[in-house]
Amino acid sequence: MRKAxxxxxxxxxxxxxxxxxxxQGFTTELRSMGYSLIPAPQKVTLDGGQVTVDCxxxxxxxxxxxxxxxxxxxxxxxxxxxxxxxxxxxxxVILRLEPGAVMEAAxxxxxxxxxxxxxxxxxxxxxxxxxxxxFYGVQSLLQLLRGEPGGPCFAPSGTIVDxxxxxxxxxxxxxxxHQDRPETLRRYLDWAAFFKVNAIGxxxxxxxxxxxxxxxxxxxxxxxxxxxxLTAYALERFIQLVPQIQAPAHMAYVLKHDQFAHLRSDxxxxxxxxxxxxxxxxxxxxxxxxxxxxxxxxxxxxxxDEVYYAGICKKCRRPYNDENRSQAWVDYVRRMHSWLxxxxxxxxxxxxYPLLAEQILQLxxxxxxxxxxxxxxxxxxxxxxxxxxxxxxxxxxxxLLFPNYFPCTYRGVENSGRLTEIPQAVPDxxxxxxxLIGTYAAAWDDSGxxxxxxxxxxxxxxxxxxxxxxxxxxxxVADFMDVFYxxxxxxxxxxxRSLIEGARFFxxxxxxxxxxxxxxxxxxxxxxxxxxxxxxxxxxxPALPFGWDMYIIAEPTFSRRYGQxxxxxxxxxxxxxxxxxxxxxxxxxxxxxRYNLDVLLSIACFERHFVxxxxxxxxxxxxxxxxxKAFSEEDARRAAGHMxxxxxxxxxxxxxxxxxxxxxxxxxxxxxxxxxxEFGGRKFVHKLDDLKDHFADRRPGLEYMLxxxxxxxxxxxxxxxxxxxxxxxxxxxxxxxxxxK
Numbered sequence: 001m002r003k004a005x006x007x008x009x010x011x012x013x014x015x016x017x018x019x020x021x022x023x024q025g026f027t028t029e030l031r032s033m034g035y036s037l038i039p040a041p042q043k044v045t046l047d048g049g050q051v052t053v054d055c056x057x058x059x060x061x062x063x064x065x066x067x068x069x070x071x072x073x074x075x076x077x078x079x080x081x082x083x084x085x086x087x088x089x090x091x092x093v094i095l096r097l098e099p100g101a102v103m104e105a106a107x108x109x110x111x112x113x114x115x116x117x118x119x120x121x122x123x124x125x126x127x128x129x130x131x132x133x134x135f136y137g138v139q140s141l142l143q144l145l146r147g148e149p150g151g152p153c154f155a156p157s158g159t160i161v162d163x164x165x166x167x168x169x170x171x172x173x174x175x176x177x178h179q180d181r182p183e184t185l186r187r188y189l190d191w192a193a194f195f196k197v198n199a200i201g202x203x204x205x206x207x208x209x210x211x212x213x214x215x216x217x218x219x220x221x222x223x224x225x226x227x228x229x230l231t232a233y234a235l236e237r238f239i240q241l242v243p244q245i246q247a248p249a250h251m252a253y254v255l256k257h258d259q260f261a262h263l264r265s266d267x268x269x270x271x272x273x274x275x276x277x278x279x280x281x282x283x284x285x286x287x288x289x290x291x292x293x294x295x296x297x298x299x300x301x302x303x304x305d306e307v308y309y310a311g312i313c314k315k316c317r318r319p320y321n322d323e324n325r326s327q328a329w330v331d332y333v334r335r336m337h338s339w340l341x342x343x344x345x346x347x348x349x350x351x352x353y354p355l356l357a358e359q360i361l362q363l364x365x366x367x368x369x370x371x372x373x374x375x376x377x378x379x380x381x382x383x384x385x386x387x388x389x390x391x392x393x394x395x396x397x398x399x400l401l402f403p404n405y406f407p408c409t410y411r412g413v414e415n416s417g418r419l420t421e422i423p424q425a426v427p428d429x430x431x432x433x434x435x436l437i438g439t440y441a442a443a444w445d446d447s448g449x450x451x452x453x454x455x456x457x458x459x460x461x462x463x464x465x466x467x468x469x470x471x472x473x474x475x476x477v478a479d480f481m482d483v484f485y486x487x488x489x490x491x492x493x494x495x496x497r498s499l500i501e502g503a504r505f506f507x508x509x510x511x512x513x514x515x516x517x518x519x520x521x522x523x524x525x526x527x528x529x530x531x532x533x534x535x536x537x538x539x540x541x542p543a544l545p546f547g548w549d550m551y552i553i554a555e556p557t558f559s560r561r562y563g564q565x566x567x568x569x570x571x572x573x574x575x576x577x578x579x580x581x582x583x584x585x586x587x588x589x590x591x592x593x594r595y596n597l598d599v600l601l602s603i604a605c606f607e608r609h610f611v612x613x614x615x616x617x618x619x620x621x622x623x624x625x626x627x628x629k630a631f632s633e634e635d636a637r638r639a640a641g642h643m644x645x646x647x648x649x650x651x652x653x654x655x656x657x658x659x660x661x662x663x664x665x666x667x668x669x670x671x672x673x674x675x676x677x678e679f680g681g682r683k684f685v686h687k688l689d690d691l692k693d694h695f696a697d698r699r700p701g702l703e704y705m706l707x708x709x710x711x712x713x714x715x716x717x718x719x720x721x722x723x724x725x726x727x728x729x730x731x732x733x734x735x736x737x738x739x740x741k
Contacts, residue, residue, distance in 0.1 A: 028471050036482040037143050039466030046158035054152040056089025062096040068236050069134040076142040081153050093124045101127045105163040114163035119155050132238040143483050168438025169465040170199040171458040174445035177696035179207045184671040193237040195459045203244040206253040212285040215257050220679035227293035235296050243290035244301035247283045248272040256687035265313040268522040270691040273313035274328050300345035302336045326356040337364050372434050379432045390440040391425040395457025400447050401503035422460050426468040439465030448696025452599040486592045498579040502607030505572050509565045510537040510708050522690040538711035545624035546724045550731045554628040558621045569614045576608040602664040609660045616653045620646045636732040643725045648740045650718045676700030
């Protein structure tokens with residue numbers, strides 16, 4: 001089971017059930033009054049009135065002065081609403097802890113997170129069963145406040161009684177192909193807490209220094225002190241920062257180093273030999289390094305992701321077959337579970353293929369399944385063991401540029417979009433009898449997407465981990481847009497649609513050809529040596545317009561090959577132009593998460609450049625055809641003029657690309673370090689994963705995004721055209737005019 005990470009779609013985004021009219025027929029009582037709250041609360045009783053909250057209100061705290069809920073109320077009111085409470089008026093906000101204030105929560109883990117929010121004229125009471133509940137109550141109040149920054153705000157009069165349906169709400173930080181700056185991760189923790197996320201699966205790979213084996217850490221990787229500081233920051237916000245270590249598979253980040261080459265399974269740097277004691281001790285050393293870096297955490301994610309070749313190594317004694325492959329997986333999990341339990345960590349892993357259902361009965365009871373594969377036999381046997389799990393949703397797998405959130409078509413095949421599956425993740429697994437204690441929102445970095453594109457998916461999965469039965473997905477998306485970008489930004493949904501459509505257009509327009517730059521893969525999920533040919537993405541430029549003896553011969557190869565794509569390109573350009581104008585307009589207003597908008601704008605400009613390039617090359621080909629026609633009419637100067645215009649058009653395409661690329665790198669560099677950078681005299685070691693064909697793993701730097709363009713060879717194409725123009729003109733006794741070098 002590959003956790004749906006292979007699902008992609010593209011092409012034109014379809015109408016989304018009238019999402020532009022999300023308020024009609026799908027509204028909760030809060031939203032019908034113009035208020036958004038995500039996750040949606042369990043119980044809401046409103047009296048139809050509104051309460052005015054301004055800077056004269058006072059904050060009365062019955063908790064310690066340094067309590068995170070109190071500090072968050074002050075900072076959030078200032079940052080989100082321009083309110084700096086002075087205490088000079090009659091209004092009061094009271095914060096208190098009262099165990100048992102909310103009795104509806106079913107177990108202690110849920111009760112600790114429960115809160116009650118009472119809003120009335122001149123008095124707002126935020127009461128938490130525990131510290132986490134009080135913090136969440138404050139977050140809900142901050143989301144509900146409406147008004148112009150610096151002016152009075154409004155809140156709905158009534159009572160909210162709220163608690164989570166599930167204990168854990170994981171989101172996934174995957175850092176295979178990038179490293180976020182520490183300040184970025186603190187900001188991510190703040191926003192995750194705003195959506196009541198309480199666990200992060202931090203797939204850190206080589207972005208940690210690993211003191212026991214420093215060679216594993218990439219240049220500039222996080223130090224132990226930096227990780228401990230980030231862990232403390234997360235814990236203060238009631239978030240478990242859970243290390244997620246890829247092993248024994250997906251270990252190219254370790255096994256690419258010569259020091260560990262002898263630990264490879266069957267010669268592949270994809271997987272470590274599971275029958276080699278040195279390899280197992282190396283993995284435990286890595287686990288220990290991350291345990292030391294994350295004090296206070298309850299969990300450890302010993303990722304058993306895609307261990308397709310368990311037991312294939314020649315050092316393994318048992319024959320390699322389905323049963324022994326499954327047993328090798330079980331043996332590994334049992335060993336690491338015991339090892340982690342001795343160190344006070346509950347082990348989380350992916351309970352999936354190659355594990356056979358009957359061998360689940362050998363697994364320990366308190367192993368936490370991060371995927372809860374919806375197979376009835378799997379679930380029956382896990383229930384016999386007493387195993388709990390998380391409802392897994394993938395919000396990104398292998399799409400390029402932007403996640404495929406909404407319905408679309410890709411190469412003629414319709415797909416419902418990733419978001420549509422999320423509301424059913426918990427109910428569907430519960431219907432099969434799964435014992436769920438949380439949700440997991442996976443955002444894989446295989447294609448190198450910017451993390452700013454994941455917030456809609458992360459928040460949506462958290463929403464349906466808190467209240468699985470409401471609201472309708474249409475409202476949840478609208479609520480997210482209002483909360484994340486500030487009220488009145490519901491039309492951001494249309495911008496997301498456009499970015500998705502542009503990304504799918506880019507992705508589906510590129511040719512897929514056998515790779516000329518990457519070696520064959522080790523295999524695929526179905527076996528060693530299967531489907532080993534790697535694929536490159538590229539476009540064929542127009543045919544160069546020349547032939548023997550300076551005759552001008554041109555063929556419409558480009559327009560023939562890409563005719564259907566070119567027919568759609570103009571519509572795409574209009575749509576992206578509207579999107580870019582809309583994003584730039586928002587940057588002139590007071591909105592939240594301006595950096596997020598900068599990232600979206602950089603992606604929109606990347607998509608538009610692709611469309612402009614297609615249309616520009618179409619014009620280039622037409623000019624070459626005109627040159628050929630002029631030559632046949634014995635007008636050499638006119639023929640040369642058309643070719644000069646074609647050359648200058650390609651030159652402009654390349655200049656525009658350089659400008660677009662410079663802006664994108666500058667924007668992305670604000671939140672993350674340079675990909676594949678040198679640091680402290682060390683160089684990044686780059687070797688392609690022997691199994692996975694990650695789009696972002698083809699280049700050590702961010703230039704993987706430009707690889708399809710580079711494979712076109714437009715620079716060389718234009719140099720050759722310039723040389724032909726000069727030779728052609730000379731052979732006819734004149735100098736070419738206007739040729740831009």
